[in-house]
Amino acid sequence: MSRIIGTTFADKTAVVTGAASGVGAASARRLAEDGAQVVVVDVDERGAEVADRVGGRFVRLDVGDGDAWIELVAGLRAGGGVHFAHLNAGILAAREPQAFLDMPVERYREMIGVNLYGVLLGIHALAPAILDAGGGAIVATASVAGLLPYGGDPVYAATKHAVIGLVTSVAPQLGRAGVRVHAICPGGIDTPMVTDRQKTDLAGRNRVMLDPTEVADAVAALLARDDSGIVQTITKEDGVCAVNIPTTLG
């Protein structure tokens, strides 16, 4: 995807969660290349290396912890404000698909904490600060499993459906106020979340995975839009990156 963002991110502060790995690390790099000061948020200390590489700052934070969000945002306000966020941290119930009844409920609570509360708490804490900084945008990473059933991990699918429901429902009111909110729904992405066995299996079926940089480019383009409430799918079809916008709520 070509650079269409212009000066949108120049000297602006962008928070990226789940940025120690995969899509988040690519998003942090992409936004930094476009001039943003990136706050790399993750529970994994490897986020510090990503922050070094992009000239940003690492904050170790569990996205499901509301108090931690409030503390982070207070620091951002004191440091000049915040304008953009990619709320991207996410987990599966297990490395490999498991039967629904075989997983302990506690693991489902953890997943809801990261995948849904991580977005809800992030929007709730960040939006007022973004408004005070003059407006901006937030993109949440959902999944095609937020639009379709996913039998391999039903509660993962439930959290991603919920993220889309939250984003599309809150987008009109926040968008009118000056914080544009969108969701991105990728298909399979070549990141550590997908096991080598699954990658081999997909390759054997001639299924091509997205590169994290392709998702990062789409996130940057969404952050730069001037509308609110886009739910954008991004998949690889016949080896070509296909970006669709099935839903628009202004």
Ligand SMILES: NC(=O)c1ccc[n+]([C@@H]2O[C@H](COP(=O)([O-])OP(=O)(O)OC[C@H]3O[C@@H](n4cnc5c(N)ncnc54)[C@H](O)[C@@H]3O)[C@@H](O)[C@H]2O)c1
């Ligand atoms: N990989 C795929 O095929 C795929 C497809 C569609 C959507 N997604 C979504 O993309 C997003 C990024 O996933 P990825 O593929 O880059 O996976 P990844 O495992 O490479 O990265 C996820 C990151 O989230 C971090 N994280 C986990 N729990 C956290 C918490 N409580 N607080 C802060 N950070 C936390 C991890 O430490 C990790 O760095 C996720 O929301 C995932 O559901 C992935």
